[in-house]
Amino acid sequence: MNRSGLFQLIKKKQSFLCIGLDTDLSLIPPHLLKLQDPVFEFNKAIIDATHDLCIGYKPNLAFYESMGLKGWESLEKTMQYLAPFKNELFTIADAKRGDIGNTSKMYAKAFFENFDFDSVTVAPYMGEDSVTPFLSYENKWVILLGLTSNKGSNDFQFLETGNGKLYENVIRKAQQWASPDQLMFVVGATHPEEFKNIRALAPDYFFLVPGVGAQGGDLEKICDNGMNKQCGLIINSARQIIYASKGEDFAQAARAEALKVKDAMAKFVTKL
Amino acid sequence: MNRSGLFQLIKKKQSFLCIGLDTDLSLIPPHLLKLQDPVFEFNKAIIDATHDLCIGYKPNLAFYESMGLKGWESLEKTMQYLAPFKNELFTIADAKRGDIGNTSKMYAKAFFENFDFDSVTVAPYMGEDSVTPFLSYENKWVILLGLTSNKGSNDFQFLETGNGKLYENVIRKAQQWASPDQLMFVVGATHPEEFKNIRALAPDYFFLVPGVGAQGGDLEKICDNGMNKQCGLIINSARQIIYASKGEDFAQAARAEALKVKDAMAKFVTKL
Numbered sequence: 001m002n003r004s005g006l007f008q009l010i011k012k013k014q015s016f017l018c019i020g021l022d023t024d025l026s027l028i029p030p031h032l033l034k035l036q037d038p039v040f041e042f043n044k045a046i047i048d049a050t051h052d053l054c055i056g057y058k059p060n061l062a063f064y065e066s067m068g069l070k071g072w073e074s075l076e077k078t079m080q081y082l083a084p085f086k087n088e089l090f091t092i093a094d095a096k097r098g099d100i101g102n103t104s105k106m107y108a109k110a111f112f113e114n115f116d117f118d119s120v121t122v123a124p125y126m127g128e129d130s131v132t133p134f135l136s137y138e139n140k141w142v143i144l145l146g147l148t149s150n151k152g153s154n155d156f157q158f159l160e161t162g163n164g165k166l167y168e169n170v171i172r173k174a175q176q177w178a179s180p181d182q183l184m185f186v187v188g189a190t191h192p193e194e195f196k197n198i199r200a201l202a203p204d205y206f207f208l209v210p211g212v213g214a215q216g217g218d219l220e221k222i223c224d225n226g227m228n229k230q231c232g233l234i235i236n237s238a239r240q241i242i243y244a245s246k247g248e249d250f251a252q253a254a255r256a257e258a259l260k261v262k263d264a265m266a267k268f269v270t271k272l
Numbered sequence: 273m274n275r276s277g278l279f280q281l282i283k284k285k286q287s288f289l290c291i292g293l294d295t296d297l298s299l300i301p302p303h304l305l306k307l308q309d310p311v312f313e314f315n316k317a318i319i320d321a322t323h324d325l326c327i328g329y330k331p332n333l334a335f336y337e338s339m340g341l342k343g344w345e346s347l348e349k350t351m352q353y354l355a356p357f358k359n360e361l362f363t364i365a366d367a368k369r370g371d372i373g374n375t376s377k378m379y380a381k382a383f384f385e386n387f388d389f390d391s392v393t394v395a396p397y398m399g400e401d402s403v404t405p406f407l408s409y410e411n412k413w414v415i416l417l418g419l420t421s422n423k424g425s426n427d428f429q430f431l432e433t434g435n436g437k438l439y440e441n442v443i444r445k446a447q448q449w450a451s452p453d454q455l456m457f458v459v460g461a462t463h464p465e466e467f468k469n470i471r472a473l474a475p476d477y478f479f480l481v482p483g484v485g486a487q488g489g490d491l492e493k494i495c496d497n498g499m500n501k502q503c504g505l506i507i508n509s510a511r512q513i514i515y516a517s518k519g520e521d522f523a524q525a526a527r528a529e530a531l532k533v534k535d536a537m538a539k540f541v542t543k544l
Contacts, residue, residue, distance in 0.1 A: 060371070060375055062371055062375045062376070062378035062379045062382070065378065065379065067386075068348070068386045069348065072340075072344050076340070094371075096369065096370060096398075099334055099368055101423075103334045104334070106334035107334045107338070109338040110337040110338045123370060124427075125395050125420075125429070126420050126425065127422070127426065128423070128427055129423050129424040130422065145397055149372065150372040150399070151373075151400070152372075152399025153398065155399030155445055156396060156445070159438065160433060161433055162432060162433075166433075166438060170428065173428070
C-alpha cells in the first residue's frame with residue numbers, strides 16, 4: 001500500500017487506528033484454549049469484529065515466536081486470513097529487526113516476501129545498511145524506531161549529542177535514506193510533549209504511535225501536536241481493545257472499545 | 273553455561289572461536305539441496321566437522337526466518353542436535369531483539385525456554401526494560417550490541433554525547449543492569465583501534481566479536497587490545513568457515529579453515 005492509498009483509507013474509514021495483535025495464550029478467553037489453534041481463532045474473531053473500524057493490524061512477533069513453530073503457524077494463518085483485505089488493511093510486522101546488510105536482506109525476505117506484510121518495524125542502532133535492504137520493495141515500508149513509548153526510552157534516546165538528542169538524530173538522518181513514501185517513524189504516545197518537535201523534524205512522514213491506552217498516552221494531545229495534512233498518524237492500541245473481555249463476548253467487547261477510539265478519531269479526520 | 277564454565281572451555285579447547293551458522297540455501301553445496309532438510313543437513317555436517325575446534329555456534333535468526341516455517345524447523349532440529357553438547361558448546365541466538373518489557377519477556381521465552389539457547393543478542397536502543405527481561409534466567413546471557421562491525425555503525429554509535437560516544441554510553445550504562453556473569457557486548461572486529469578503549473570501559477565483560485574474516489577484522493590486534501584474564505573474547509566467524517567449499521568436501525574444508533583460526537587463537541590462550 002502506498003502513502004496516498006493509506007490516506008484514502010483513513011478518510012474512508014474515518015479512523016487511523018491500528019489494532020495490535022499481541023496475542024497471548026494466558027490472556028485470551030479460556031474457552032478458546034480447547035480449539036486446535038486458539039491464537040488464530042482469537043485473531044480471526046478480533047479481525048471479523050473490528051476490521052471496518054481500523055486501518056490495519058500489527059502483530060508483535062515476540063508473542064508468536066514465544067510459542068515456537070505453532071506460533072509461527074498461527075501468524076501465517078492470520079496473514080492468510082488478512083490477504084483478501086489487502087487494499088483496506090495495512091499490516092505491520094512489529095519485529096524491531098535490524099542487522100548488517102546481507103542479514104537485514106534476509107529479514108526483509110521473511111516479512112515482505114514470505115508473509116507479505118506491508119511494513120516492518122526496524123531498530124536504528126546499526127545505521128543505514130541495516131535499514132536500506134528493507135527499502136528495495138515497492139510499496140513496502142520501514143517503520144523505524146524514533147522515540148519509543150517505554151521507560152527505557154530515557155536511557156539513550158534523549159542523550160544530547162551537540163546536534164540535538166539521539167532520537168532527533170535518528171529521525172533526521174533516516175530521512176536521507178528514504179522518503180515519506182517508504183519510511184515512517186515509531187513515536188511513543190507517552191511523550192506527547194515531544195510531538196510538536198518531532199512533527200517539525202519530519203513534516204511529511206507518518207508516525208506509528210504505540211502507547212495510547214494501556215501505556216497511558218493521550219489521543220487528543222497527540223492529534224493536536226502530531227497530525228499533518230495527510231493525517232500522518234497511525235495510532236496503535238492492543239491490550240485495551242483485544243483484551244476488553246475474557247468472556248465469550250470478547251469480540252463484541254473488542255469492537256465496542258475499538259468503536260470508542262474510532263469515534264474519537266473521526267472528529268480529527270473530518271478536519272483533514 | 274556460566275562465566276567460569278566458559279573460560280574452562282576456552283582453556284580446554286585452546287580456542288575462543290564461535291562459528292556462525294548463517295545458513296543460506298543459495299550458498300550451501302548444491303548436492304545438499306535434494307535432501308529433505310538441506311539446512312539442517314548442512315548445519316549437522318558443519319557441527320560434526322568443527323565442534324572440537326570451536327567453543328560455540330551462533331545461528332543468525334534472519335537466515336532461518338527467511339525460509340518461513342521450514343527454516344524455523346531447521347533451527348529447532350539444529351538446536352536439538354546441539355543439546356547433547358550442552359557443556360562443551362555455547363550457543364548464541366543472533367536475533368538482535370529488544371522491545372518493551374512485557375514483549376522482551378516473550379522473546380526471552382522464545383530463545384531461552386523453547387530453544388534453550390545460552391544467550392541472545394539484544395539491541396540497546398530501547399533501554400533498560402527492553403534488556404532486563406532476558407536477565408531473569410540463570411546461566412543465560414544477554415549479548416548487547418555495543419559497537420557493531422558494519423558500515424552503518426558510523427551513523428549513530430559514534431555520536432558524541434558530551435559524556436563519550438553513544439556506544440560508550442551503552443557499554444557504561446548496561447553494566448548497571450547486569451554483571452559480567454550475565455552480560456556480554458558485541459564489539460565488531462572492524463574497529464580494532466577502539467578495542468583498548470572498550471576493554472578499559474568494561475574490564476571483566478566478555479565481548480562477542482563478529483567481523484573477523486569476511487568483514488576484514490584482524491585477530492592479532494583484537495587479542496592484543498581486547499583480551500582480559502579470562503580471555504574475554506568470543507570471536508565469531510561464519511562465511512569464511514562454513515562456505516570454504518561448495519563441493520562434497522565442504523565439511524572438511526570448513527574444518528580446515530576452523531583449524532587455521534583455532535591454531536592462531538591457541539597461542540593467545542596459552543598466555544592466560
